[in-house]
Amino acid sequence: MNKKIAVIEGDGIGPEVTRQSIKVLDAIAAQYGHQFEYTYCLMGADAIDKTGNPLPDETITTCLNSDAILFGAIGHPKYDNDPTAKVRPEQGLLKLRKSLQLYANIRPVSTYASLHHLSPLKSKILEGADFIIFRELTGGIYFGKKESNAEQTFALDECTYTREEIERIAHLAFHFAEKPGRKKKLTLVDKANVLETSRLWRKVVQEIAAQYPDVTVEYMFVDNAAMQIIQNPRQFDVILTENMFGDIISDEASVLSGSLGLLPSASVGTNGKVALFEPIHGSYPQAAGKDIANPIGSILSAAMMLDFLSMPEEAGMVRDAVNWTLMNSFVTKDIDPVNFYFTSTIGELICDFVSGKVSGSVNSQNIELRKSTII
Numbered sequence: 313m314n315k316k317i318a319v320i321e322g323d324g325i326g327p328e329v330t331r332q333s334i335k336v337l338d339a340i341a342a343q344y345g346h347q348f349e350y351t352y353c354l355m356g357a358d359a360i361d362k363t364g365n366p367l368p369d370e371t372i373t374t375c376l377n378s379d380a381i382l383f384g385a386i387g388h389p390k391y392d393n394d395p396t397a398k399v400r401p402e403q404g405l406l407k408l409r410k411s412l413q414l415y416a417n418i419r420p421v422s423t424y425a426s427l428h429h430l431s432p433l434k435s436k437i438l439e440g441a442d443f444i445i446f447r448e449l450t451g452g453i454y455f456g457k458k459e460s461n462a463e464q465t466f467a468l469d470e471c472t473y474t475r476e477e478i479e480r481i482a483h484l485a486f487h488f489a490e491k492p493g494r495k496k497k498l499t500l501v502d503k504a505n506v507l508e509t510s511r512l513w514r515k516v517v518q519e520i521a522a523q524y525p526d527v528t529v530e531y532m533f534v535d536n537a538a539m540q541i542i543q544n545p546r547q548f549d550v551i552l553t554e555n556m557f558g559d560i561i562s563d564e565a566s567v568l569s570g571s572l573g574l575l576p577s578a579s580v581g582t583n584g585k586v587a588l589f590e591p592i593h594g595s596y597p598q599a600a601g602k603d604i605a606n607p608i609g610s611i612l613s614a615a616m617m618l619d620f621l622s623m624p625e626e627a628g629m630v631r632d633a634v635n636w637t638l639m640n641s642f643v644t645k646d647i648d649p650v651n652f653y654f655t656s657t658i659g660e661l662i663c664d665f666v667s668g669k670v671s672g673s674v675n676s677q678n679i680e681l682r683k684s685t686i687i
């Protein structure tokens with residue numbers, strides 16, 4: 313197959329993790345006889361530095377003309393520490409999500425037996441935890457009216473939702489919950505005891521639930537959900553939630569897998585034509601350029617992209633390769649601060665697996681040579 317991929321490397325560790333995904337995609341292309349044509353675009357702090365605009369029009373056009381978008385990370389401390397900045401990198405990502413109507417952000421949370429010992433949580437809590445968060449991405453407080461007064465004594469962020477915005481993502485989440493292999497359970501996470509928007513979510517989801525009789529629906533307040541995710545994650549299958557709650561609980565949920573650096577995501581839209589794939593982590597500026605960031609979140613996002621491009625076998629191959637690295641403790645510094653491998657080495661190992669150069673049994677001596685040394 314021939315596919316056009318828009319690549320937005322973005323800020324901080326974005327370029328170095330995205331580069332590993334491109335290497336892996338190239339290995340997949342070679343192995344399965346595909347052609348991936350990449351077009352690089354600007355967004356975020358990088359785009360502000362080069363053009364003054366966090367999302368140049370050219371980026372939107374390229375994305376619209378592509379089959380899929382691979383995105384790295386966004387954000388820079390010089391803006392985080394300056395609350396008065398008028399132009400901010402994150403505006404680029406929010407505008408892109410809105411312009412392409414990417415209303416559903418899908419974040420699978422998996423746990424890996426080989427990493428259980430590194431998690432702050434006990435293994436018995438992690439065993440069997442496997443759920444997926446459907447986060448609404450183009451509405452809510454992120455996109456409501458924003459105001460502040462000249463004296464800087466007052467500020468406002470409005471949270472609004474329409475029935476239609478809730479319905480479209482709810483249907484996606486219910487469809488997913490029905491799939492073979494799922495636990496057929498959907499949990500709506502909201503704050504319906506306080507927020508009007510949450511009450512609308514509950515009402516709409518209760519109505520829609522009737523169309524999916526095989527799916528059990530539960531409702532959970534977000535404060536309780538924050539606790540339950542850590543205390544009993546196995547109870548979840550599909551979590552459906554609004555924009556900001558989804559942002560917060562997905563970072564929290566990443567603790568289950570061992571590192572924020574491991575979690576991928578897909579943002580899909582109305583027409584199913586173009587979708588965006590990005591790791592859930594941020595730009596991690598402290599690690600930028602050091603070859604220590606975890607590329608797995610990006611590589612698994614590329615696997616989600618392959619699924620979206622109707623290449624399930626290829627996606628499975630990438631996931632097998634990732635599992636193989638994790639099973640053999642070929643991990644980056646965020647996971648094992650002492651015995652770790654570099655970002656680029658993990659990318660190479662995954663490519664080697666995809667190309668059939670290594671398999672289940674590894675010559676650990678050769679791999680050891682590629683390990684970092686801590687002095």
Ligand code: IPM
Nearest residue numbers: 386387402405406559592594
């Ligand atoms: C995410 C990020 C973004 C968000 C930021 C960078 C705007 O945290 O994708 O989770 O809040 O949506």
Ligand code: MG
Nearest residue numbers: 559560563592
């Ligand atoms: Mg986030």
